Amino acid sequence: MQTILLGVSSLRSSQLAYGCWRVAGSWNPAEVTPESRAAGRRAIVAAYEAGYTLFDNADIYCRGEAERLLGEVLKEVGDMRERVLVVTKGGIRPGGDPHPDAPPRYDFSASHLIGACEQSLGRLGIETIDLYLLHRPDYMADPEEVAQAFSQLRAAGKVRYFGVSNFRPTLLTALQVACPMPLIVHQVEISLARLEAFTDGTLDQCLIEKITPMAWSPLGAGLLGDGAKQLLPAQQAYRPERVLLVLDEIAKSRGTSRLAVALGWLLKHPAKILPVVGSTNPQRIREAVRATDLELTREEWYRLLIAARGEPLP
Numbered sequence: 001m002q003t004i005l006l007g008v009s010s011l012r013s014s015q016l017a018y019g020c021w022r023v024a025g026s027w028n029p030a031e032v033t034p035e036s037r038a039a040g041r042r043a044i045v046a047a048y049e050a051g052y053t054l055f056d057n058a059d060i061y062c063r064g065e066a067e068r069l070l071g072e073v074l075k076e077v078g079d080m081r082e083r084v085l086v087v088t089k090g091g092i093r094p095g096g097d098p099h100p101d102a103p104p105r106y107d108f109s110a111s112h113l114i115g116a117c118e119q120s121l122g123r124l125g126i127e128t129i130d131l132y133l134l135h136r137p138d139y140m141a142d143p144e145e146v147a148q149a150f151s152q153l154r155a156a157g158k159v160r161y162f163g164v165s166n167f168r169p170t171l172l173t174a175l176q177v178a179c180p181m182p183l184i185v186h187q188v189e190i191s192l193a194r195l196e197a198f199t200d201g202t203l204d205q206c207l208i209e210k211i212t213p214m215a216w217s218p219l220g221a222g223l224l225g226d227g228a229k230q231l232l233p234a235q236q237a238y239r240p241e242r243v244l245l246v247l248d249e250i251a252k253s254r255g256t257s258r259l260a261v262a263l264g265w266l267l268k269h270p271a272k273i274l275p276v277v278g279s280t281n282p283q284r285i286r287e288a289v290r291a292t293d294l295e296l297t298r299e300e301w302y303r304l305l306i307a308a309r310g311e312p313l314p
């Protein structure tokens, strides 16, 4: 796979990233089995062997189990740590932490971010996280305090670069103004099932400030592929029927798959969107790479957009 630079940094990623959210086989650590862990490790190895060089993770994915699994593979597969970028996220706290009556919430306090980052390092079994993302905006976010936490983590050699996820453009700007280092990526949901980033200013800001947009759920969590197993609540309202027809028509005429066309549609955008592929199926993980050789025409791109909108352009 060809590579892209992330934001204004010197970090290079393959054109597709691999997302580790689903690798433990369940969102509930109590349901993880030795078989599901082994399947998750196989998926990560398949992604590495297929040429993915950015691995996206988060402390809350299966309560740390996804980070542990990636850490085990990084240790087992010679050279892998040197060849890939490890990305993880923090800032979300589950209910019951640290007291039984604590609600699920967001926490960008410096003490929480620094502690969460150190715990992620421990689970991943590495010295430095290449890119650390704030997972979802904290209603109580204080940009100066976040900037202090970032500076401390960078000075200690624990994190190389920083970014955000699911932010409003204005909050990203507020944080960037306070931070002495560039924020190099913004990870948001972007797909033919979720178009807001094209019109709410997110991708405009990425173009203006040279921030790399990472697209989570690039296949609408499976709705744009062969069906979804587990959807987030907002994704349950997606109705991809019309866009699936056009995806299949284009896939047929190009001799490729629905999956490759849906990812190729994201790759075509000038903001250099980095799709985060979330399949745990090695064959699909490899198939996704075909998207990087597919150059959709503007006409194909717009046919897909119009089908995804469900109504003509104004």
Ligand SMILES: NC(=O)c1ccc[n+]([C@@H]2O[C@H](COP(=O)([O-])OP(=O)(O)OC[C@H]3O[C@@H](n4cnc5c(N)ncnc54)[C@H](OP(=O)(O)O)[C@@H]3O)[C@@H](O)[C@H]2O)c1
Residues within 6 Å of the ligand: 018, 019, 020, 021, 022, 056, 057, 135, 165, 166, 187, 188, 215, 216, 217, 218, 219, 220, 221, 222, 223, 224, 225, 226, 227, 228, 229, 230, 259, 276, 277, 278, 279, 280, 281, 284
């Ligand atoms: N920042 C955030 O807030 C946030 C939120 C959600 C996700 N993420 C990141 O984004 C990554 C990707 O999210 P996602 O897993 O929802 O992405 P996705 O690639 O849109 O969906 C993957 C899901 O689709 C299924 N699927 C069905 N048909 C498929 C096909 N033909 N090809 C490929 N997959 C197919 C997969 O099942 P199989 O496994 O059986 O193939 C898997 O369950 C996550 O791993 C995580 O790193 C970030």
